[in-house]
Amino acid sequence: MNGSTDLLMRERLQALSPELIDIQDESSQHIGHEGAKGGGGHYWMTIVSAAFVGQSRIERHRLIYQALGDLMQTRIHALSIKAYAPEEM
Secondary structure (H helix, E strand, O other): OOOOHHHHHHHHHHHHOEEEEEEEEOHHHHOOOHHHHOOOEEEEEEEEEHHHOOOOHHHHHHHHHHHHOOHHHHOEEEEEEEEEOHHHO
C-alpha cells in the first residue's frame, strides 16, 4: 500500500461526504507500545458528516470503520473518533 496513512484515511472517508475531517497522527507518542511494533499507528479524528444525522455514536463509528476497511487491520492500531452531524457543531 502506497501513500501516507492520513491521506488514505481521508480518501476513504470521502464515501461519507464529510464537511470536515481533522486527523492527527499520535504514533510518535506511542513508540514502544505493543501495537506500534506491528506498524499500526495511533490516530484521533474529528469528522462532521450529514451521514451521521439520526445515527447513534456506535452507528457512526461503524460507518467510519466500514469506510476505512482494511486500514483498521493494517495501518491503524488505535483510532479515537469524534463524529458529529452538521447541526451538532
